[in-house]
Amino acid sequence: MKFATKVIHAGIEPDASSGAIMTPIFQTSTYVQESPGVHKGFEYARTQNPTRDVLQKQLAALENGNFGVCFSSGLAAADAIAKLFNQGDHIISCNDLYGGTYRIFTKVFGKFGLDFSFVDMTNISNIENAITPKTKLIWIETPTNPMLNIVDIASVCVLAKQHNILVCVDNTFASPYLQTPLDLGADIVVHSATKYLGGHSDVIHGAVIVKDKAIADQLYFIQNACGAVPGPQDCFLILRGIKTLHIRVQRACENAEKIADFLKAHPKVAKVNYPGFEEHHGHQIAKQQMKLFGAMISFSLKEDNVSAANKVLSATKLFSLAESLGGVESLIGHPATMTHASIPLEERQKTGVVDSLIRLSIGIEDADDLIDDLRNALG
Numbered sequence: 001m002k003f004a005t006k007v008i009h010a011g012i013e014p015d016a017s018s019g020a021i022m023t024p025i026f027q028t029s030t031y032v033q034e035s036p037g038v039h040k041g042f043e044y045a046r047t048q049n050p051t052r053d054v055l056q057k058q059l060a061a062l063e064n065g066n067f068g069v070c071f072s073s074g075l076a077a078a079d080a081i082a083k084l085f086n087q088g089d090h091i092i093s094c095n096d097l098y099g100g101t102y103r104i105f106t107k108v109f110g111k112f113g114l115d116f117s118f119v120d121m122t123n124i125s126n127i128e129n130a131i132t133p134k135t136k137l138i139w140i141e142t143p144t145n146p147m148l149n150i151v152d153i154a155s156v157c158v159l160a161k162q163h164n165i166l167v168c169v170d171n172t173f174a175s176p177y178l179q180t181p182l183d184l185g186a187d188i189v190v191h192s193a194t195k196y197l198g199g200h201s202d203v204i205h206g207a208v209i210v211k212d213k214a215i216a217d218q219l220y221f222i223q224n225a226c227g228a229v230p231g232p233q234d235c236f237l238i239l240r241g242i243k244t245l246h247i248r249v250q251r252a253c254e255n256a257e258k259i260a261d262f263l264k265a266h267p268k269v270a271k272v273n274y275p276g277f278e279e280h281h282g283h284q285i286a287k288q289q290m291k292l293f294g295a296m297i298s299f300s301l302k303e304d305n306v307s308a309a310n311k312v313l314s315a316t317k318l319f320s321l322a323e324s325l326g327g328v329e330s331l332i333g334h335p336a337t338m339t340h341a342s343i344p345l346e347e348r349q350k351t352g353v354v355d356s357l358i359r360l361s362i363g364i365e366d367a368d369d370l371i372d373d374l375r376n377a378l379g
């Protein structure tokens with residue numbers, strides 16, 4: 001089945017009891033049993049929910065995996081993955097990781113004895129040098145946030161296999177329409193479904209997708225044992241969002257390409273980070289592992305300070321000043337004070353998140369209107 005067919009049909013059957021073509025929202029906490037232990041496969045809604053089951057199957061199909069496991073947020077999904085490991089285990093991740101993931105790793109799991117290294121993954125030898133006998137997982141984010149660096153997923157997976165290390169890819173920025181890490185050798189894919197999968201900025205949700213049954217069983221155990229499950233209405237909203245994923249992401253990527261070109265030519269702009277540019281250091285890898293170059297752009301100003309950035313951030317009319325990304329509407333943000341405020345100043349500046357850096361999540365509005373909005377704000 002091709003992607004555009006999968007988003008409509010994979011894992012989705014008409015409801016058995018009514019024939020409803022759209023998956024019903026099973027808003028229930030428990031299920032009636034005929035006699036003790038005799039039931040229809042549903043006992044208690046933390047453990048199983050029919051709406052969630054359909055979404056889990058759908059997500060597994062989109063990522064070319066075998067099992068989907070849904071959580072109440074992207075960070076709850078990251079939390080569940082970290083819980084696969086034991087005290088003393090070592091995890092290698094990128095140095096420009098999503099701020100919330102960095103926070104849960106260092107502030108929560110550090111306390112429980114997991115060890116982390118954060119390296120520049122655009123150079124594989126940095127990963128190789130960080131591997132210790134205790135390394136159990138390599139956690140990749142690509143494209144990265146907010147610098148839009150590209151990590152070579154297939155090459156990292158080859159290295160990881162040699163050392164018997166699992167690879168997890170946070171595929172939030174690309175979405176399965178652009179990139180399917182399991183096909184490149186990754187073991188685990190994680191999503192903040194809050195972003196492109198939901199696509200309408202109206203729900204918080206997370207998901208993990210794997211091929212391996214043993215890992216899936218551990219994740220289902222953690223899902224039930226720790227209880228960070230999404231509600232059925234949230235699952236419904238993600239199912240509904242996914243139906244247009246390919247069309248939304250396609251349009252957003254086309255808009256992003258035009259906007260990146262506009263910014264590059266603007267006299268007040270210092271540098272535009274966009275993997276679609278031929279001179280971007282990850283361009284060739286992005287071309288190999290992604291269908292298009294994504295709809296996230298970041299750029300710095302020649303006048304590199306917070307107040308210059310603030311002028312632009314408060315002057316746009318179509319781009320709304322907000323955290324998050326991946327919705328139908330365009331957003332503008334300031335990583336240094338918003339999404340990446342939880343990363344220490346020194347770490348932040350080392351990775352290029354300078355004071356004037358502005359991040360754009362390009363939506364599906366008319367590209368010319370978006371460009372006019374940025375032109376006015378920069379002027």
Ligand SMILES: *Cc1c(COP(=O)(O)O)cnc(C)c1O
Nearest residue numbers: 073074075098170172192194205
């Ligand atoms: C938003 C985001 C997360 C966290 O997801 P939530 O749904 O907000 O908990 C993780 N990774 C990336 C890349 C994100 O953009």
